[in-house]
Amino acid sequence: MISSAVASVLSADMLRVIDVPTPYLVTDLDTVADRYAAFTTALPGVRAHYAMKCNxxxxxxxxxxxxxxxxxxxxxxxxxxxxxxxxxxxxxxxxxxxxxxxxxxxxxxxxxxxxxxxxxxxxxxxxxxxxxxxxxxxxxxxxxxxxxxxxxxxxxxxxxxxxxxxxxxxxxxxxxxxxxxxxxxxxxxxxxxxxxxxxxxxxxxxxxxxxxxxxxxxxxxxxxxxxxxxxxxxxxxxxxxxxxxxxxxxxxxxxxxxGRFLVAEASVLAAKVIGRELRGTEHWLYVEVGAYHGLMEPMQSPGGWDYPMSSSVAEHAEQPTLPFTIAGPSGHATDVVGYAIPLPAGLTVGDVLYFGSAGAYTLAYASNFNGFAPPTPVFVGGVR
Missing domain, CATH: 3.20.20.10 (Alanine racemase)
Structure with a gap:
């Protein structure tokens, strides 16, 4: 499921109708403002200075x-x-x-x-x-x-x-x-x-x-x-x-x-599956966005990184899951962003995966490595 912090605005139904080619990173600016309000309420008298390297x-x-x-x-x-x-x-x-x-x-x-x-x-x-x-x-x-x-x-x-x-x-x-x-x-x-x-x-x-x-x-x-x-x-x-x-x-x-506290939960990354393979006994999914296009943090974390995830196909929610290895689109062998991730067994090429709580460091780390485009920023809510 997508992070509860963004589910009210960035629901699966809403994400499916966003008219932007994948990959994209959609951010709810109202959630950013809400996170700031939550911080100032919990730490009264502490002036929050946003660490802008985050996003x-x-x-x-x-x-x-x-x-x-x-x-x-x-x-x-x-x-x-x-x-x-x-x-x-x-x-x-x-x-x-x-x-x-x-x-x-x-x-x-x-x-x-x-x-x-x-x-x-x-x-x-x-x-x-x-x-x-x-x-x-x-x-x-x-x-x-x-x-x-x-x-x-x-x-x-x-x-x-x-x-x-x-x-x-x-x-x-x-x-x-x-x-x-x-x-x-x-x-x-x-x-x-x-x-x-x-x-x-x-x-x-x-x-x-x-x-x-x-x-x-x-x-x-x-x-x-x-x-x-x-x-x-x-x-x-x-x-x-x-x-x-x-x-x-x-x-x-x-x-x-x-930094992360204010922006991570406000965003969802949408990336299409471009390949599915069985390598030995290991199920692999290849997606449009990898470590060099925004998902660098899973490579940096010794214990992996748990983005709340869902699929664009509603019927997948009723399916059993399989443990997938998730890899990016580049030709680099290190471009792997997750191991043994439980996802619907029916996932196939063309389906879209949603990575919740993806607002921190995703755009900051994104590049055009190997010619693959980083996510397109999309903003909803707020006054722009």
Whole structure:
């Protein structure tokens, strides 16, 4: 079945009458707005800055801007996209911890003033290209309970974070805040509990140096619903509020960087079956969209990826299922996006598969690899 979050608008009956050739990714903008409202209700007082790397479609950016969201960027190109939608750079967070010097200068020139960092080298670049800027340090926290851990690519430990904030002050920068990332699609409320406590330890140590931080940024990792087991946003909100109450003080600005949570459940990917084969005892389906055309995340996830799925053929709902291996259309041997996926036994060439909760990273990762077109974006609902 398609994700319950989109079933009311993107029902199977509606999907079957969309007059767009497959493959396409249809997004309900009202669901995007609803997810934002759910986030702000569950985490009152926390300002949501959408992590636009997740899906930077102008329609989504406009929907979230109209709803009151802030934004988080990783490049100057992303900032330019926001400016095209009328977003003030002064309200944007530049949370990528390693930035090209020219991008720092361009962002500061546009009016952006808050920059993340996690090393002395990054501080030097910020001090040179954005003198006097507000800086927030990224802590390295436990991300082992996420589907996509961040590993050691970014972040620093508590002791070094303390030293770096003192260094930032000496360099004429403004020690502004602390951030972290518990890993994408985090499966445990305990990850936020532990990370906020680490941030609290830094807040307390810096007080002894006369530094009171303005911002605590809870980062990303807020999970969307794909199958079962993900903590709800309400559960996460309770944990966050409990831990913030235990901090040595409540920073004036509480922020977070949700991405997947806001957009994943709003979209359904439609892709036609172009081949069905029996290879030994294994049933294979080949579809129009593969890992290199939007479905990269199944390749990145060690345990696979469970999109809620259905078929365009209504009669299939009454059929028994078979375990299928699902492969993309390209000639690359790694272009396989699912194993032992239970789907109707009667699926055949020409049928359309619907992948629910497909709004996160699908378009961002899509390419024309091997000459196969990525999904066409389609938008319903909202004011476009």
């Amino acid at each position: 930077s479609s102008p329609e989504i950016l406009r929907t979230l801007a109209d709803a009151g969201a802030g934004f988080e960027i990783s490049s100057i190109a992303e900032l330019r996209m926001l400016q095209a939608q009328g977003v003030d750079p002064a309200g944007v967070l530049y949370s990528h911890p390693v930035k090209a010097p020219g991008m720092i200068a361009a962002a500061a020139g546009a009016g952006l003033f808050r920059f993340a960092f996690d090393s002395p080298g990054e501080l030097a670049k910020i001090a040179e290209n954005a003198p006097g800027a507000a800086c927030y340090v990224r802590l390295r926290v436990d991300d082992s309970t996420s589907v996509f851990p961040a590993g050691n690519k970014f972040g620093t430990d508590l002791d070094e974070a303390y030293d770096l904030m003192l260094l930032a002050r000496r360099m004429g920068l403004r020690p502004y805040g602390v951030t972290f990332h518990v890993g994408s699609q985090c499966q445990s409320t305990g990850a936020w509990r532990s990370a906020i406590r680490q941030a609290g330890a830094l807040l307390e140590r810096l007080l002894d140096e006369g530094i009171e931080l303005t911002m605590l940024d809870l980062g990303g990792g807020f999970p969307a619903r794909y199958g079962a087991g993900e903590p709800s946003i309400e559960q996460l909100g309770e944990v966050v509020e409990q831990e913030i109450a235990l901090l040595p003080y409540r920073p004036a600005l509480l922020t977070a960087e949700p």
